[in-house]
Amino acid sequence: MFHATKVNSSILIDISQLRVGMYIQLDVGWMHHPFPVSSFRVASAEQIATLRELGLTEVRYVPKKSDPDQRELVPAAWSVPAMDAPSVSGLEAATSAAGADAEAQRRRELLEAQNRALALCDQRFGEATRAYQALERVATEHPDQARAKGDALVSGCVAEFLENGDSVIRLLSEGVGERNALHPINVMVISLLLGRALGVKGAELHGLGVAALIHDLGKLKLPPNLRQPTPSMIPIERTRYETHVGESVAFAMRMGLPDAVITAIARHHEMVDGSGFPLRLSGPDLGRCGQVLALVNRYDRMCNPAQGVDALTPHEALSVIFAQLKAKFDSVVLGAFIRMMGVYPPGSIVQLVNDRYAIVASVNSSRPLRPKVIVHDSRIPKEEAPILDLETVPELGIRRSLKPAQLPRDALDYLSPRQRICYFFERAVSASPAEEASA
Numbered sequence: 001m002f003h004a005t006k007v008n009s010s011i012l013i014d015i016s017q018l019r020v021g022m023y024i025q026l027d028v029g030w031m032h033h034p035f036p037v038s039s040f041r042v043a044s045a046e047q048i049a050t051l052r053e054l055g056l057t058e059v060r061y062v063p064k065k066s067d068p069d070q071r072e073l074v075p076a077a078w079s080v081p082a083m084d085a086p087s088v089s090g091l092e093a094a095t096s097a098a099g100a101d102a103e104a105q106r107r108r109e110l111l112e113a114q115n116r117a118l119a120l121c122d123q124r125f126g127e128a129t130r131a132y133q134a135l136e137r138v139a140t141e142h143p144d145q146a147r148a149k150g151d152a153l154v155s156g157c158v159a160e161f162l163e164n165g166d167s168v169i170r171l172l173s174e175g176v177g178e179r180n181a182l183h184p185i186n187v188m189v190i191s192l193l194l195g196r197a198l199g200v201k202g203a204e205l206h207g208l209g210v211a212a213l214i215h216d217l218g219k220l221k222l223p224p225n226l227r228q229p230t231p232s233m234i235p236i237e238r239t240r241y242e243t244h245v246g247e248s249v250a251f252a253m254r255m256g257l258p259d260a261v262i263t264a265i266a267r268h269h270e271m272v273d274g275s276g277f278p279l280r281l282s283g284p285d286l287g288r289c290g291q292v293l294a295l296v297n298r299y300d301r302m303c304n305p306a307q308g309v310d311a312l313t314p315h316e317a318l319s320v321i322f323a324q325l326k327a328k329f330d331s332v333v334l335g336a337f338i339r340m341m342g343v344y345p346p347g348s349i350v351q352l353v354n355d356r357y358a359i360v361a362s363v364n365s366s367r368p369l370r371p372k373v374i375v376h377d378s379r380i381p382k383e384e385a386p387i388l389d390l391e392t393v394p395e396l397g398i399r400r401s402l403k404p405a406q407l408p409r410d411a412l413d414y415l416s417p418r419q420r421i422c423y424f425f426e427r428a429v430s431a432s433p434a435e436e437a438s439a
Contacts, residue, residue, distance in 0.1 A: 010060045018048050018059060021067030025060040037354065037396045041066065110386055121424040122176045124160075128153060128188075128424075129181035132213065136181075139217060139251055146214075147255040154209035157192060160425075167193060167425040170362045171346035174418050182422055183300055188212040189423055190296045190341075197336045197365065200288065203258075208289045210257065211264035215293060218247025228306030242277050245269055264289040268297050271328040291330040295337055298325075303347070303421045314345035314360075314421060315401035342368040347421040349402045353395075357402070357411040358388075362426070367391045369398070376411040385414075 010025060018024070019042070026038045039062075042048060051059065131153045139146040161167040169190065177185065191212035195205050219227045226233075226241050233241065245266060252262045267281060267290030274282035276294070286294065302317035312320065318341060326334065342363030344350055350358050350373065358373035370390040377385065390396060404417040 009064055010062045012058050013061045014058055015052055015056050018042060018051065018061075020044065020048070023062045023065035025062060026056075027060060037393055039395055040393075111384055114387055117426055118170070118173065121170050121426055122173050125172055125185060125422060125424045126177045128157070128185045129177035132181040132184050133178055135214070136217070136220065139214075139220065139255075143251070143254040144256070146251075147257065150210050150213055150255075151206075154188065154192075154206055154213060157189065157425075158206060158209060161192070161196075167427060168362050168364045169193060169341065169346055169423050170426045171360065171418070172422040172424055174416060174420075176422055179420075182420060183304060184213050184216060186300045186304070186421075186423055187215065187293070187296050189425060190300070191292050193425060194292050194296060194333070194337055194340055195289070197340050198288065198292070198333065200292075204260065204289070207258055207261045208264060208292060211252075211261045211268070211289060212293055212296065214252060214255075215248055215265050215268045215297065216244065217251045218244040218249070221247045230306065242269075245278050260287075260289065263287060264293050266290075268293040270294060272330050273327045275328060286330070288333070291333045295321075295329045295333055298328075299337075300421075308419055311419075313348055313401065313403060313417075314341070315343070315348040315350075316403075318343070318345055319401075339368055340365045342371050344369075344371055344398060344401060346371070346423060347418055349404055349407065349415065349417055350398045351400050351402055353397050353399045355399075357407055357415065359415045359417060361387050364391075374415065376414045378410065378414070382414045382416075 021042065023041045024039070131149060135146045135149040135153070138149070188209055192205065192209045195208045200208060222240065222244055226237055227244070229238065229241055245268070249262055249266050252265050264287065266279075267276075267286050270276035270279065270281040270286050270290060271294065272283055272286065272291070274280050299317055299321065302312045302320065303314055305311055318338065321329070321334070322338065340363075342360070342365070344360050344363070346360050346362055348360040348371075350360060352358055352373075352375070357376040360371045360373050363371040367390075372387045372389045374385050375388050380386075388396075390398070404412060407415070407417075
């Protein structure tokens with residue numbers, strides 16, 4: 001017999017009446033079921049079987065959130081069939097099989113789309129790092145060629161994300177790109193996106209990209225052991241390290257770059273509070289492009305220091321900047337940066353409110369607290385783990401950020417946190433109906 005009780009917009013139904021496509025709410029705590037959320041659309045026969053194995057006799061069904069073909073079902077549709085009609089179990093099996101096939105196809109399509117997007121980002125980032133290396137090789141002897149290579153690289157990136165419309169920052173695969181070019185490409189990508197978010201356009205945006213790309217070119221004039229600052233540096237070494245700013249400016253001048261580009265490079269270590277170098281400028285003296293470059297450069301170095309053991313997670317770096325270093329950066333630029341990167345930037349390791357572990361894959365500035373994440377789920381092979389958009393699952397939020405060392409071993413292996421954080425940009429699109437794909 002059909003058993004139903006109205007509770008707000010939900011109906012309590014017998015477990016035998018459960019169908020693929022129904023949206024359900026589990027009236028048990030998260031510790032008593034294996035799903036990442038307690039409210040979701042039933043996507044497969046396997047999920048129905050799991051619910052039965054939990055010993056549940058009833059589940060709460062929400063018609064308005066269910067698939068269209070499951071919204072109008074009435075008790076008569078679940079009445080006991082005539083003797084010569086197919087059995088209820090037979091109908092269930094047929095419905096479940098069809099639903100499982102559809103779900104399998106949907107998941108395959110989702111994963112293929114995700115993998116294509118990531119592979120494209122990886123490919124373009126790798127190409128950008130190789131282009132930067134080519135620029136480095138000719139910078140000393142052929143500055144005109146170096147300028148042409150830099151202009152071409154930045155122009156390609158600007159054209160691409162302008163064509164994309166809204167773009168989001170995407171975490172890349174581990175080991176992508178040429179290692180010694182990761183920092184300039186990271187800084188260029190983030191600076192371009194942040195500049196655009198601040199309303200920088202046209203030639204000024206292009207100039208910001210070029211400045212970000214070659215801001216550290218002067219380090220070619222330093223011995224390798226002095227190219228990154230360390231706490232153990234003695235004063236004479238620190239002074240020598242700081243000369244890379246002037247050397248980068250000299251490269252830019254030989255390349256015949258515009259004054260605005262040279263100025264931004266000269267100020268990429270200056271701070272709004274006057275604590276930077278080499279001139280200890282402050283406030284508006286940095287200029288908008290100098291302010292952007294100073295912030296992005298600092299953020300990337302915190303995430304990707306010379307000594308990997310000192311690396312902060314993206315969330316930690318953003319938190320330190322906001323809580324301890326806020327006075328060093330322009331408030332408008334910092335606010336735009338936080339909105340763009342999200343409270344949990346790509347690469348952050350997080351624990352969800354249901355205690356599941358996840359890694360942030362991408363963030364849209366319109367939803368800084370609800371990024372897209374890959375959730376640890378031992379029932380799904382990690383190479384098939386779909387991306388879950390937290391915007392589509394209001395009841396599933398982020399509880400806290402974690403260091404990789406705080407993860408259990410199985411979650412650490414599954415999520416594979418990056419030793420070096422690399423970013424590129426991709427088109428911001430609405431996710432396909434995959435909000436429960438990892439359930």
